[in-house]
Amino acid sequence: NAGVMQNPRHLVRRRGQEARLRCSPMKGHSHVYWYRQLPEEGLKFMVYLQKENIIDESGMPKERFSAEFPKEGPSILRIQQVVRGDSAAYFCASSPRTSGRGSYNEQFFGPGTRLTVL
Amino acid sequence: GENVEQHPSTLSVQEGDSAVIKCTYSDSASNYFPWYKQELGKRPQLIIDIRSNVGEKKDQRIAVTLNKTAKHFSLHITETQPEDSAVYFCAKNAGNMLTFGGGTRLMVKP
Numbered sequence: 394n395a396g397v398m399q400n401p402r403h404l405v406r407r408r409g410q411e412a413r414l415r416c417s418p419m420k421g422h423s424h425v426y427w428y429r430q431l432p433e434e435g436l437k438f439m440v441y442l443q444k445e446n447i448i449d450e451s452g453m454p455k456e457r458f459s460a461e462f463p464k465e466g467p468s469i470l471r472i473q474q475v476v477r478g479d480s481a482a483y484f485c486a487s488s489p490r491t492s493g494r495g496s497y498n499e500q501f502f503g504p505g506t507r508l509t510v511l
Numbered sequence: 512g513e514n515v516e517q518h519p520s521t522l523s524v525q526e527g528d529s530a531v532i533k534c535t536y537s538d539s540a541s542n543y544f545p546w547y548k549q550e551l552g553k554r555p556q557l558i559i560d561i562r563s564n565v566g567e568k569k570d571q572r573i574a575v576t577l578n579k580t581a582k583h584f585s586l587h588i589t590e591t592q593p594e595d596s597a598v599y600f601c602a603k604n605a606g607n608m609l610t611f612g613g614g615t616r617l618m619v620k621p
Binding site for chain 2: 503505
């Protein structure tokens with residue numbers, strides 16, 4: 394049973410280019426979360442998606458960032474016109490369907506994509 | 512607010528000693544408190560978690576305690592080993608997301 398998959402593992406972009414990060418959740422998981430980790434810092438929530446729906450994007454910057462989780466295929470985090478401050482590790486996590494009222498499911502993380510903006 | 516305060520930011524112990532990391536929070540709605548271990552350049556890995564209906568949970572050398580009234584929870588590692596060296600993050604659920612502490616860099620000296 395493969396874990397959460399992310400690709401690419403490393404991505405280098407020049408300022409102004411676009412970055413596309415992909416995440417395939419664990420088999421049987423329908424909830425996907427994206428987090429950003431700056432060097433020497435903790436993880437910061439960006440967005441929570443289920444298939445074809447953005448449930449919570451309260452952590453997403455208002456401009457240049459977007460996310461989707463289509464019916465078929467991986468979830469994609471897209472950063473347009475990247476700037477040096479976007480350099481970070483971007484982690485995707487997945488969890489299974491909510492099992493019941495008041496229950497909270499564990500989140501399992503992928504290996505991350507390390508984005509470097511030159 | 513939604514923040515989680517984690518202390519200490521760095522912790523150095525001798526192999527075989529115990530290590531304790533503490534986290535505090537302020538909101539009352541959280542009911543799930545996981546701990547993650549992150550080695551350099553690797554993904555965060557869930558090592559133990561606790562839900563608000565219990566006060567303590569143990570798994571071999573690792574234990575977590577939760578005081579919901581005081582709004583703090585702690586990670587205890589006994590008989591530390593060099594391979595325990597990593598950054599440890601506490602977290603709590605906040606709506607649909609996890610909110611993480613700032614991390615503790617644990618160094619276990621052989």
